[in-house]
Amino acid sequence: MSTGSDDPVRAFLAMLSAERGASANTLAAYGRDLKGATAVIGDLAGADRAALQKLGQAWGDLAPASLARKASALRQFYAFLQDEGLREDDPSGALPRPRARRPLPRLLSHAEITALFELAEADAAHGDPVAVRLLALLELLYGSGLRATELVSLPLAAVPRDAPFVTITGKGGQQRLVPVGTRAGKALTHWLDLRVAGGRYVFPSPRGGHLTRVRLFQLLRDLAARAGLDPEKVSPHVLRHAFATHLLEGGADLRVLQTLLGHADIATTQIYTHVDASRLVTLVNQRHPLGVTQGQVRIGG
Incomplete structure (x- = not known):
């Protein structure tokens, strides 16, 4: 030129x-x-x-x-x-090569999660297949921490009827077993009972293939708006973040969380530790010898 x-x-x-x-x-x-x-x-x-x-x-x-x-x-x-x-x-x-900090994930509070589920459960209670499907999608995003692509492309063969887990093929073709809790299991079973026979995917598309990520995104945004939440705050990835964050708050081990999320590097999982700093401080205060000894200075004030 x-x-x-x-x-x-x-x-x-x-x-x-x-x-x-x-x-x-x-x-x-x-x-x-x-x-x-x-x-x-x-x-x-x-x-x-x-x-x-x-x-x-x-x-x-x-x-x-x-x-x-x-x-x-x-x-x-x-x-x-x-x-x-x-x-x-x-x-x-x-020239300098700064290491960019990984952005902190957007978070949903327990109250916001509750609002989403209350509306999704109320809709599904009427037995409408579309509403039952949405509840199953929501349960697997928040209850099992699946990625959007892993969820929409979940094959029927990966969902055993007699075991509380699904087999996920994640990034790089790596497979992992992901537990499905009781609530998510019930929602998934309900959807499979209503699902039109045929096709190889748990969440098929009317046009063939499986539900698209875009459509999943749209369904969640609509649910959030109807639940009185800011739709911009809700996405499949945000629900996956909520799964990880709330598990960590509940005492989950970071290595276990890494396995559940399918992270190849635990450094990726460590992004979630920032959200539970108060629990970590409390843990040190309660379990460290200086924290439990009478008269000693306690960490965190």
């Missing part, structure tokens, strides 16, 4: 617009980041690794997400310069 400009930054932004279809907001954000870097080190196109290291110092007080965005803009800029033959080397390895 011929830039047709003596200003490398302007040429880079033009490329983003023409070749990648970047929006005006994206272009403006990249422009601000590159302009800010120029104010610190001068000529960006000719900057060396030592100059870029100064940016890491200047950006030291930024939030990890802001730092990552600025560094990304510069990395793309230097990759562009190499592609255009304007530089032979890429000094961007000297």
Whole structure:
């Protein structure tokens, strides 16, 4: 591509617009980041690794997400310069690489969960198959912590009638056994009794195949609105978070929770420990020798 400009930054932004279809907001954000870097080190196109290291110092007080965005803009800029033959080397390895913190999951309180279930149970009590299906879906999301894809694509063969568990094939084709509680088991049995025969999925689609994730999302949002909750707060993934959070609050072991959720790395499961800090402090106060000894300072006040 011929830039047709003596200003490398302007040429880079033009490329983003023409070749990648970047929006005006994206272009403006990249422009601000590159302009800010120029104010610190001068000529960006000719900057060396030592100059870029100064940016890491200047950006030291930024939030990890802001730092990552600025560094990304510069990395793309230097990759562009190499592609255009304007530089032979890429000094961007000297830029900081912040480890972005995993965002905390959105949470539903016990009261909000209760509101969802009370409405779903009232609807299902009339025996309408659509309502019975929704209650079964809700029970498996919150009661067993299934991912949306795992739930909607659950095959009939994975649901033994005589055992309180289902066999889930999760990410990477890994299989795990997931317990199905008494409540969820009753809801699932009720749905299977009403389900139209045929097909290989527990939750079939009228058009063939299985219920889609989009439709599951829509059903939950509608239920939340009718239950007086903010629909934006409710999704299949949020219910999975609630399953994990409330189990941890109840004393579940983190390794057990990892198995139930199908996490390959326990670091993924540890995101839930933040929600139960008060219980952990209480546990230390009650069980640690300094916490239970009369006259000793108690942790947490």
